[in-house]
Amino acid sequence: MNKFKYIFLIALFAILSGSCKKALELAPEDYFGDGNFWQNESQVTNFMVGLHKQFRDNQFQFVRLGEMRGGGFSNVDRQNTSLNELPIIEQRIDENSAGVGSWGGFYGPILQLNLFIQKVEAVTFLSESSKNYLLAQAYAMRSYYYFHLLRTYGGVPIWLEPEVLNGKTDAVELRKARSTEAEVLAVVKSDIGKSVSLFGSSASPADKSQWSPNAALMLKGEIYLWSAKVYGTAADLTEAKNALNAVTGTSLQANFADAFSYSKKNNNEVILAIRFRVGEAEMTNYASFLYSTFNFDGQHYKDSLATGSLLVDPLVIAATNSQQIIQRYGYTFELFQSYDVLDKRRNATFYDYYKVNTTVTPHVPTVRNTALVKFLGTIDANKRYFADDWTVYRESDRLLMLAEIANAEGSDPQQYIQQIRDRAFAPDADPTPFVNGSQDENELAIFEERTKEFVYEGKRWYDIRRMKYAGEPLVFKSANHPYGVLDKATDGYKILWPIEAAIWTNDPLVDQTPGYATAKP
Numbered sequence: 001m002n003k004f005k006y007i008f009l010i011a012l013f014a015i016l017s018g019s020c021k022k023a024l025e026l027a028p029e030d031y032f033g034d035g036n037f038w039q040n041e042s043q044v045t046n047f048m049v050g051l052h053k054q055f056r057d058n059q060f061q062f063v064r065l066g067e068m069r070g071g072g073f074s075n076v077d078r079q080n081t082s083l084n085e086l087p088i089i090e091q092r093i094d095e096n097s098a099g100v101g102s103w104g105g106f107y108g109p110i111l112q113l114n115l116f117i118q119k120v121e122a123v124t125f126l127s128e129s130s131k132n133y134l135l136a137q138a139y140a141m142r143s144y145y146y147f148h149l150l151r152t153y154g155g156v157p158i159w160l161e162p163e164v165l166n167g168k169t170d171a172v173e174l175r176k177a178r179s180t181e182a183e184v185l186a187v188v189k190s191d192i193g194k195s196v197s198l199f200g201s202s203a204s205p206a207d208k209s210q211w212s213p214n215a216a217l218m219l220k221g222e223i224y225l226w227s228a229k230v231y232g233t234a235a236d237l238t239e240a241k242n243a244l245n246a247v248t249g250t251s252l253q254a255n256f257a258d259a260f261s262y263s264k265k266n267n268n269e270v271i272l273a274i275r276f277r278v279g280e281a282e283m284t285n286y287a288s289f290l291y292s293t294f295n296f297d298g299q300h301y302k303d304s305l306a307t308g309s310l311l312v313d314p315l316v317i318a319a320t321n322s323q324q325i326i327q328r329y330g331y332t333f334e335l336f337q338s339y340d341v342l343d344k345r346r347n348a349t350f351y352d353y354y355k356v357n358t359t360v361t362p363h364v365p366t367v368r369n370t371a372l373v374k375f376l377g378t379i380d381a382n383k384r385y386f387a388d389d390w391t392v393y394r395e396s397d398r399l400l401m402l403a404e405i406a407n408a409e410g411s412d413p414q415q416y417i418q419q420i421r422d423r424a425f426a427p428d429a430d431p432t433p434f435v436n437g438s439q440d441e442n443e444l445a446i447f448e449e450r451t452k453e454f455v456y457e458g459k460r461w462y463d464i465r466r467m468k469y470a471g472e473p474l475v476f477k478s479a480n481h482p483y484g485v486l487d488k489a490t491d492g493y494k495i496l497w498p499i500e501a502a503i504w505t506n507d508p509l510v511d512q513t514p515g516y517a518t519a520k521p
Contacts (some may be wrong), residue, residue: 004081035178038119041126047116048134052210054109055141056274059390061104062285063153064088065339066458071485072451074330078369079295082286084328091485091494094176095462095518098188098500102214106151109475115162129202136198138209143191144219150184150421151226151462154496158187177509188279190221194245204249207455209275209389214250217243218271218393220483225401229408229466230473241405250395252423257348260388268397273389286386287323288454289330289372291353299472302364312421315371320384331455333368339452342431343424349374349455374456396420396453403446412436413446420449440469444481447474465495481482 037043054192065086067073074091086092088099116138120131132267149156157176168174169449199213208215227233251268253259259269266273276283300311317325331350339346353366375388403416411413425431434445451460464474469481475495477484486494493515504510504520512518 002023012113023409030414038123039125041130044120044123044134044269046212048137048186050140051109051113051116051141054112056276056281057094057284058105058109059274061100062148062392062458063168063456064100064386065104065148066462067456067460069485070460070464071337071483072455072460075149076330076331076332078330078367079327081292081295081327083330091491094500095498095501095512095516098498100152100497101502102502103149103156103499106149110142110159111162111164112146113145114160115165117142118162118166130196132200133202134214136202136213136436137445139191139195139198140216140219141189141213143195143223146184146191147188147219147223147226150181151189151465152497153178154181155179155183156184157507157510160187174511175507176293178511183232185231187438188223192223193214193290195467196220204271206266208273211272214247215272215393217247218398221247221398221401226462226466229468231402232385237405237408241402244398244402244405247398250398252395252419254423254426256345256423259394260375260391261324262388265389270389270391271392271393271395271398273391275389276377276387278385278387282323282377282385283375283386283388283390286372286377287317287320287325288328290317290325290327291369291371293318293324294518299358300353302353302354304354304356304361304368306354306358311353314353315373315376316362316379317376317384319387320380323386327371331370331372333370335451335455338448340431341427342427344426345424345452347373349452355502372456396423397459398414400446400450400453404443407439407446410439413442417446417449420453424452440480443467443469505514 014143037167059083067092067466068085068088075083075086075089077083085099087097093099117135120126120135123131123225127132141280146156146158155178156181159176163174183278195211195216196213202213203213204212221240221244224236224243227404228494230234230242246487249268250271253267254267259267265275275281285405295352296311302308302314304309333352336350338348338350350370351373352368354365354368354369357366375386375390377384377386377388379385399416399419403413404447406413406416414434418430421430421434437445447463450463455458461475464483464485467474469478472478473495474481475481475486476488476492477486486492493513496513496515498513498516499510501519504512504518512520
């Protein structure tokens with residue numbers, strides 16, 4: 001904890017030097033001189049841009065925490081290249097192989113949000129509306145980070161003030177034990193409540209790349225849905241529903257792929273997105289979900305029966321801007337096969353291809369593989385840029401959360417689910433329209449739509465933790481459904497992640513996540 005002061009100074013330098021052109025014009029003493037910084041609106045708004053830049057830097061961490069353990073990632077190498085992060089994918093996590101270190105890296109952004117809130121609440125040069133809007137963004141972001149920490153680790157240390165910058169620098173005084181899950185949830189709810197209140201009646205802007213009133217309402221809906229279903233606070237279903245129904249001005253794109261298209265940024269389906277753009281930033285690690293052209297060894301075809309041409313570079317990815325194209329992650333082929341062949345989401349999400357043995361008749365596919373194409377980006381000046389925006393919240397998420405709430409309340413979720421299915425098969429008719437069934441049957445139907453809808457959007461792990469069958473979270477293996485990834489009797493504690501030994505070594509007040517073996521004395 002005694003390193004926080006130096007971490008903050010380095011991070012503040014990164015924020016101010018990278019947030020925008022104006023920040024680059026600041027003199028060196030402004031980077032480190034706290035007393036020289038919070039002097040005008042430009043400095044404050046630049047700091048907020050920097051906080052969003054940090055938010056963008058965490059995009060792949062959101063995927064890692066929200067999806068890799070959810071059962072959709074493959075642990076099978078299909079292109080003769082080693083796969084990354086198999087201990088996470090295979091649930092082989094413990095104190096010595098925690099999968100993610102340093103609390104996910106979220107306390108750096110949280111501490112700077114704490115500073116921003118403290119400073120902006122004290123300034124007098126901002127109009128009330130500008131001040132409230134900026135604070136609303138900060139509270140929403142802090143709530144979002146703590147919500148990830150809650151769903152990842154359970155109870156965590158709570159820091160709501162920039163203690164180091166307030167003069168508290170003694171390492172022993174800075175030690176802090178983990179709060180309970182209930183206490184962290186209370187912070188998450190309090191922050192999002194403040195955000196929604198401070199946004200007030202402000203309209204959400206056309207630019208979806210920063211936190212907005214609609215984005216805060218989506219987060220509130222997700223938080224209260226989690227509280228209702230994971231912690232059993234049934235009254236929170238109403239709070240979740242009211243928040244989601246208060247989102248305005250959104251609609252599904254007629255074509256699923258258009259929701260992510262580089263040429264259609266800020267479309268009406270998007271509620272909040274992390275902005276990527278040619279010449280600004282690309283999506284980190286996206287190239288690791290694509291094929292390696294050097295492994296197309298004269299035996300790879302689009303068609304598993306080898307009736308088409310040999311594959312060379314069908315997605316035009318060899319000429320990329322900066323990232324090395326080599327497959328280090330892959331989704332299971334079974335996930336691709338779970339889509340109806342008429343479902344437009346299938347080919348808008350995956351490109352399937354096959355290694356085929358053509359020396360025998362009939363031809364035999366020996367390897368079935370997919371590349372992720374959902375956020376494939378754009379070609380500019382003959383180079384591929386992975387610069388599609390990454391969606392945090394969009395209209396289909398709102399509709400499917402409302403379907404989940406309706407089902408939990410004992411109502412028919414058809415009006416919400418069918419909108420998603422109709423779009424998935426448009427312009428054709430849905431071959432198997434949703435029919436209201438039992439609560440468990442409906443829950444699985446909603447989960448299956450979420451699975452197909454939100455590939456690479458960091459939601460599946462949280463979905464199988466929150467959604468239930470016969471009163472048990474889908475995360476646990478069951479004869480009633482195929483989605484479980486943990487044996488409840490032996491590995492039930494793994495719904496929460498462990499911390500690495502370095503954390504409790506540096507701060508003896510911090511205990512290991514319950515259930516994990518620890519060397520802590």
